[in-house]
Amino acid sequence: MSEPKEIFVRLDRCMGCHSCELACAVEHSRSRSLYGAIAEQPRPKARVYVESVLSKTPVPIVCRHCEDAPCMHACIAGAIRRSEEGVVVTQSDKCIGCWTCVMVCPYGVIGRQIEEHKAYRCDRCPERAVPACVDACPTKALVYRSVKDFSRDARQAASAGILGVQGG
């Protein structure tokens, strides 16, 4: 199996434009188009959140599919499992809407679909090669890479920086 990929956030690049939220909601709508999504009931929900903290610094935050996922162990209906790809999945048909996962999630990234009484979270867009939020980010603040590749990118950027300084 190839190295699993994660959604990484490069905080220095986020402008707080909320494009990721919009793209996520559209991807999880029935119509999968912006205009269609606006008219849908229940309203399609974003699974990524851009929070503003400390003098309005925008921070995109999304389910981290924790290695030791508290939501999965806390679920009283066995509705949360980890897929072979390492994605923590809420199985909607099994969810009974008790919100235990919402309460235990340390990142607050599990939402409540009140109309259908179901919990929802990032599913890493299983039908797409790259999650919609990552695709939509105009500044590439969100990247979808394996840990190995992300570290290598960071090393290369740092190395280029060092060379730049030395060569300068």
Added chain:
Amino acid sequence: MASSEKRYVIVGASAAGMAAAEAIRAIDKRGSGSITVFSDEPDPPYFRPLIPFLISGKKSAADMALVGQGPYQGVGIEVRLNSRVERIDSLAQTVEIPGGERVGYDKLLIATGSRSYIPPEIEGTDAEGVFALRTLADARAVAGRVESTHHAVMLGGGMLNLKASFALLERGLKVTMVVQSPQVLSQLMEPGDATLIRNALNNAGLKIETGASASRILSNDNGVNGVLLDDGRMIACEMVCIGKGVRPNVAFAGLDDIRIDRGVVVDSFTACSAYNVYAAGLQCLQCLRSRRCRRNL
């Protein structure tokens, strides 16, 4: 003996017992240590909070099975059903099940949870049609009487009886809840909040009688046919559900060296006072100040 060859015995195959079994298996990946979970229930492990759905008809027993769902894979875990552990011998490190079979352990976990409390002062609780919803078998029994029930009376206004009430309302029964305290969920919330809940429950069709308690359950050949309240009123009904709290399952023989208070007393490592015996779940009472606790154990 290498840690992976240990014999782990767990008493109780519900949330705490099965989570512990999976956690042990996750550490003992080679699978050479044996994990045996004893359950006194006839059903394979299931998600207990789902049992009201068996009454409402929204889920089948198979939909509630625990093994194979979420983090519960059950690999290398032996579950022995209909096997009530009656005696724990913590010196010989064995547990005993009916028939006299003794099973040795290196580490023992008591995860026996709790059982419904049936107040002894209420007369007639052994009549047919009187239930306390705790197990899948209880849920089946309740569901089995729904067809012949027009009116169900719920004694006690806690979470379990509320869940049972809703399941019965969904089946189209008339449901009356008799609550001794001035409000429902009196153990859980402030009176103002409880009033909000009460209004919502009334709107959902649940009739609530507060400040009253049952003194006798009346029955005839068809089982329950009424509840006599302490204020003299009689409510005709064909089903009674008792939701008056729970008590810890700690009635083993040979527990002399395991400290029991309101439950099994454990330290912050969930260890009991007996060597190699641990406890987890609803029946255990944790004493977090581990050093002092250990001294007292």
